[in-house]
Amino acid sequence: MRPRTALLASASALALAAGLTLVTTATAGPQAAVAACKVDYTTNDWGSGFTANVTVANLGAEPLTGWKLTYSHSGNQQLQQGWNGSWAQSGKTVTVSGLSWNNIIPAAGSVSAGANFSYSGANARPTDFAVNGTSCTGLPPTTTPTPPTTTTPTTTPPPDGTAPALHVSGNRFVNATGTPVTLHGVNRSGAEFACVQGNGIFDGPMDAASVSAIKSWHTNAVRVPLNEDCWLGLDNVKPEYAGQTYRDAIKSYVDLLHQNGLVAILDLHWTQGVYTGNSSACTAVTSTCQKPMTDAAHAVDFWRSAATLFKGDNATVFDLFNEPYVDRAVSSGAWACWRDGGSACPGVGFEVAGMQTLVNAVRATGAANVILLGGLAYANDLSQWLQYKPADPTGNLAASWHSYNFNTCSSSSCWDATLAPVAAQVPLVAGEIGENDCASGYVTGLMSWLDQHGASYLGWTWNTWNCGSGPALISSYDGTPTAFGAGIKAHFLALN
Structure with missing residues (x-):
């Protein structure tokens, strides 16, 4: 397209490949709602810095409104700039939450975000992911007294991956x-x-x-x-x-x-x-x-x-x-x-x-x-x-x-x-x-x-x-x- 004189870009976004998968079904929030989440985390590392890619998937049967992901680094990783979410860091704890256009994660849906970090030394993968305060650790439900009669999926089916080689x-x-x-x-x-x-x-x-x-x-x-x-x-x-x-x-x-x-x-x-x-x-x-x-x-x-x-x-x-x-x-x-x-x-x-x-x-x-x-x-x-x-x-x-x-x-x-x-x-x-x-x-x-x-x-x-x-x-x-x-x-x- 030739005429492109008034193009203004919004915050950039990044889609993610499958990475570390952490799943939970747990009690969360004052309404004791049962939540099921998956967090995928991947990086592109160049030695003195890296791009972190996160995907938050809602495995529950209801939309997740107002999502907020938290996790912690074990080293001196420092947030530089993020996209596709509102990123912040306090000490070693990183927080990313939804923007106006991706603040709701539909049932069986997901959102992705990315950020650049600087660091020196080791760059260990975080493990303490939580969504809206619910820890994604793969623990069974804490409010279910008896085994459920149906099985809650621990993974979402991946896309079919059938892009044709031409x-x-x-x-x-x-x-x-x-x-x-x-x-x-x-x-x-x-x-x-x-x-x-x-x-x-x-x-x-x-x-x-x-x-x-x-x-x-x-x-x-x-x-x-x-x-x-x-x-x-x-x-x-x-x-x-x-x-x-x-x-x-x-x-x-x-x-x-x-x-x-x-x-x-x-x-x-x-x-x-x-x-x-x-x-x-x-x-x-x-x-x-x-x-x-x-x-x-x-x-x-x-x-x-x-x-x-x-x-x-x-x-x-x-x-x-x-x-x-x-x-x-x-x-x-x-x-x-x-x-x-x-x-x-x-x-x-x-x-x-x-x-x-x-x-x-x-x-x-x-x-x-x-x-x-x-x-x-x-x-x-x-x-x-x-x-x-x-x-x-x-x-x-x-x-x-x-x-x-x-x-x-x-x-x-x-x-x-x-x-x-x-x-x-x-x-x-x-x-x-x-x-x-x-x-x-x-x-x-x-x-x-x-x-x-x-x-x-x-x-x-x-x-x-x-x-x-x-x-x-x-x-x-x-x-x-x-x-x-x-x-x-x-x-x-x-x-x-």
Whole structure:
């Protein structure tokens, strides 16, 4: 999505993998309510500090309102900054409680939060977890005089973990057994802008409940826009939102998506390079807006790092660059610039890394993940995509196309002329679809056309900002759709 001028990030959120499991059924509170809880605790440790990830699960039959988790460290661990909850520390005791949007844990539901800590010496795992004063120690009920007639579960069933490992076969994606897979999903914007703006890593919740809401629309894929400076930990980004911390947060979210059967599409969205020419979105060198093409200075390093991290995880797809618009900067030969970069890009203002260079960087790591390549005109023009398609030894390239009602190619006649030939030869993914009128008339017709051609598509975007800041699918992170989102949701449900 090109216009992104009024995006404000809230506290960031982090989803968690399974860790230490502590369960209790006990008497709690003045009403002697029976509570059942599970606390999962995992860390990403770099020697002098760590990111702590906690998940509080309500195993009871009633919603848990106003949750408050406490636990204690045995060393000199010191809270630095937290997200997805209200964090505090007094002495060795850490407290985290819910925010306005995650203060209620539904029956059989959970919430997740994360924080950064500094320390020296040992970093032992805490063991004294308590929720609202109820110790999660695995003790039996203290108020039950006789054995219960039914068994209280001590664990919650994990998500099914059926995210398909994709590869390209002809013009379709197929899974490991050769079954065709068409992606229907949403974009989850935030990680491309919150970090570089100093507001966190994500925009809104990225926990298990929020992923469950996405999945409830019958989606099977989520596209995650990323920031080059934050991923690489460049010095223009606050350390608490950059480098290893940022990469760990993205990895945790991808893991959570996979655990819920969702393909992750990692999109390099904002990159470096001074560009002041036609359609310039900003004049800064840093990754604070959409640039016309990827930069040779850092984009290769980004994709080499990301490919190394996700190599072997073929349920993760690489979208090499969000929306190229080098055709606005180069008077002729824009497609050659797109593929080859370097000297083929006069007038851009910085050295461009072409798509072939980025494909080579990914494949040099040994990663065989599917790669998406967006065309020109903000990924809306695929007219010469087949002619300039980069070489790929794995054969796992697909075309990425973005479509909004205000784009040049926004009619079925254009789709028939320029998209259908591409979709006949390689998988076609409409990585962003939307409209700027808070309605769904345009995308409804577009989705029907894409269905007829076996193409994949993802709505922009699973965020709650006003439609004036860009198409928003939801008005609440529980999955309540906007008028625009309602059309996409209804179409997804009808497909399934």
